[in-house]
Amino acid sequence: MADVTEGATPTSRPSALRALAKGMSVTFRHMFRRKVTVPFPDVRRTKPARFHGRHVLNRYPDGMEKCIGCELCAGVCTARCIYVRGADNPPDAPVSPGERYGYVYEINFLRCIFCALCVEACPTEAITMTHLFEFSFTSRDEAIYTKDELLVEADGTPRARRHHGPPPVGLDRQGWVQATSSSGAVAYEGRVAWSPEPVIGPRPPEPDQATADAVPGAARAEGGADGADGAPVDEGAGSHH
Amino acid sequence: MTGGVSGPVNLLWVVIVAAKAVVLFGFAVVMTLFMIMVDRKVLARMQVRIGPNRAGPGGWLQSLADGIKLFFKEPITPEAVDRPLYRVAPMVSSMTAFLAMTVIPLGPPVRLFGRTITLQLVDLNVGVLLYLALTSLGVYGIVLAGWSSGSKYPLIGGVRASAQLISYEAAAALALLPVFLLSRTLTTSGIVLAQGGRYTGGWAFVPKWYAIPMVVPFLVYVMAGVAETNRAPFDLVEAESELVGGFHTEYSGIGFALFYLAEYVNMVTVSSIAVTVFLGGWHGPHPGYWRPAFGVLWYVAKLLVVLFLFVWLRGTLPRLRYDQLMTLGWKVLIPTSLVWLLGSSFVVAAHAEGWL
Numbered sequence: 001m002a003d004v005t006e007g008a009t010p011t012s013r014p015s016a017l018r019a020l021a022k023g024m025s026v027t028f029r030h031m032f033r034r035k036v037t038v039p040f041p042d043v044r045r046t047k048p049a050r051f052h053g054r055h056v057l058n059r060y061p062d063g064m065e066k067c068i069g070c071e072l073c074a075g076v077c078t079a080r081c082i083y084v085r086g087a088d089n090p091p092d093a094p095v096s097p098g099e100r101y102g103y104v105y106e107i108n109f110l111r112c113i114f115c116a117l118c119v120e121a122c123p124t125e126a127i128t129m130t131h132l133f134e135f136s137f138t139s140r141d142e143a144i145y146t147k148d149e150l151l152v153e154a155d156g157t158p159r160a161r162r163h164h165g166p167p168p169v170g171l172d173r174q175g176w177v178q179a180t181s182s183s184g185a186v187a188y189e190g191r192v193a194w195s196p197e198p199v200i201g202p203r204p205p206e207p208d209q210a211t212a213d214a215v216p217g218a219a220r221a222e223g224g225a226d227g228a229d230g231a232p233v234d235e236g237a238g239s240h241h
Numbered sequence: 242m243t244g245g246v247s248g249p250v251n252l253l254w255v256v257i258v259a260a261k262a263v264v265l266f267g268f269a270v271v272m273t274l275f276m277i278m279v280d281r282k283v284l285a286r287m288q289v290r291i292g293p294n295r296a297g298p299g300g301w302l303q304s305l306a307d308g309i310k311l312f313f314k315e316p317i318t319p320e321a322v323d324r325p326l327y328r329v330a331p332m333v334s335s336m337t338a339f340l341a342m343t344v345i346p347l348g349p350p351v352r353l354f355g356r357t358i359t360l361q362l363v364d365l366n367v368g369v370l371l372y373l374a375l376t377s378l379g380v381y382g383i384v385l386a387g388w389s390s391g392s393k394y395p396l397i398g399g400v401r402a403s404a405q406l407i408s409y410e411a412a413a414a415l416a417l418l419p420v421f422l423l424s425r426t427l428t429t430s431g432i433v434l435a436q437g438g439r440y441t442g443g444w445a446f447v448p449k450w451y452a453i454p455m456v457v458p459f460l461v462y463v464m465a466g467v468a469e470t471n472r473a474p475f476d477l478v479e480a481e482s483e484l485v486g487g488f489h490t491e492y493s494g495i496g497f498a499l500f501y502l503a504e505y506v507n508m509v510t511v512s513s514i515a516v517t518v519f520l521g522g523w524h525g526p527h528p529g530y531w532r533p534a535f536g537v538l539w540y541v542a543k544l545l546v547v548l549f550l551f552v553w554l555r556g557t558l559p560r561l562r563y564d565q566l567m568t569l570g571w572k573v574l575i576p577t578s579l580v581w582l583l584g585s586s587f588v589v590a591a592h593a594e595g596w597l
Binding site for chain 2: 020023024026027028030031032033034035036037038039
């Protein structure tokens with residue numbers, strides 16, 4: 001025990017002073033390095049293309065809501081934070097194309113883990129994720145976003161809460177972030193896989209898709225799932241192309 | 242004496258001494274607020290980040306904003322506290338910290354209103370002793386805070402503080418002793434005056450600062466000073482990872498603000514004593530600059546360098562373990578200063594006897 005304590009004494013070794021000088025020089029040199037942080041509200045970093053920000057409920061270019069109230073997102077949600085109630089479309093003033101629409105749509109962002117399983121489950125690409133991440137709540141009720149906040153504007157831009165500041169510009173405000181291709185197919189390199197958003201337009205394909213998808217096992221595994229949900233996705237995509 | 246102002250003691254004398262007190266207090270507070278910001282900014286730079294940048298230009302008003310916030314915050318008094326001691330403890334801490342600043346000469350004496358005014362509130366013939374006594378009293382603030390909080394973390398912090406500060410107080414005092422052998426005075430102004438000018442002969446470029454012949458006591462004093470102010474790497478008293486907030490865990494609002502203030506005022510005081518005793522006080526490296534403004538500037542410049550050292554150490558070194566702390570204090574610093582004291586006593590005596 002005694003020699004352990006002696007060995008750990010900072011000044012008992014001749015190298016301690018040299019180690020101190022070395023450490024001091026490291027911190028001194030770091031003072032003149034380029035800083036890794038940005039003064040956030042003034043300077044905003046561009047988020048990664050697939051950043052999982054808060055959700056939006058999308059519309060077709062004609063203004064119709066994409067949500068059909070099927071509750072698949074609520075069923076797949078691991079955090080059980082989505083609450084959906086569907087209702088029959090009023091024949092004279094339909095909210096969405098088809099029979100039903102999302103009458104109630106609520107996400108509790110205190111529970112949401114931003115896994116984007118709801119985005120993958122959605123057959124009509126109604127729910128997608130944005131690059132918006134500036135949440136601030138003053139109550140638990142306020143953390144539950146309803147259709148009022150989630151539904152995009154007529155021009156396709158996400159609604160911002162008044163205290164969340166102006167929405168970011170460019171790609172960062174686009175409401176289209178998906179973990180996989182919209183069709184579920186893996187081999188979609190070179191094509192624009194994301195559906196065009198009204199007004200903002202299609203997102204260019206990501207450059208390194210070919211190398212990212214070149215894993216042979218993954219392609220086969222996801223090919224099976226393709227057949228299951230491929231049909232409704234193609235239907236939904238076709239209706240607004 | 243007489244408050245460092247020559248001439249008869251009358252109303253003008255009172256006004257001048259009061260003005261000196263106010264200016265010194267203002268200097269200490271501004272220096273402290275500035276130091277908190279330097280601490281945060283320099284640490285941020287060493288960690289390759291920006292640091293506070295929202296309040297005021299470049300974030301430099303952040304500590305002022307923090308102070309205002311703490312001042313208007315509700316001070317929450319827990320149920321289990323010993324109320325009188327709990328209230329007194331932060332006052333003891335900050336009062337002793339501010340009082341210790343009174344013996345620091347900020348610059349050479351100036352002529353104003355037909356009187357000679359020293360830029361120092363009191364010029365006691367035991368000035369450095371007063372400083373040592375006041376820093377020892379400051380420990381009471383921390384120990385009483387830990388004791389009166391009625392909570393285990395502050396108690397452990399207070400116990401650590403008492404052991405640590407008493408150990409390093411001894412090392413600091415022993416490190417200052419050899420300087421008194423050379424200066425033959427305990428007045429801070431006398432010690433600064435003794436450091437004017439330069440050496441003769443081939444050493445004419447070296448200023449007569451005591452840090453040069455007394456380099457080991459200087460280093461010991463700086464180390465003990467860091468420990469006395471409870472700064473990293475000696476911040477076991479308020480080790481967040483072990484003791485939540487240490488002795489000030491149960492304090493909020495103005496009580497917490499006073500402790501926070503006291504820590505940084507103590508830093509300024511310890512650095513000021515280091516500058517005064519070892520680094521030539523308000524003397525510039527070029528002798529003969531006796532203009533008071535230059536003196537004050539030199540003093541502040543040296544003070545900032547020593548304060549930067551504090552921040553630099555904090556940014557570099559991890560916290561010591563408790564046995565390492567005690568080993569460093571009792572087995573390294575105190576024996577070193579004792580040996581140095583004996584050696585320099587011998588040299589001084591031999592010089593006086595004509596042996597050398």
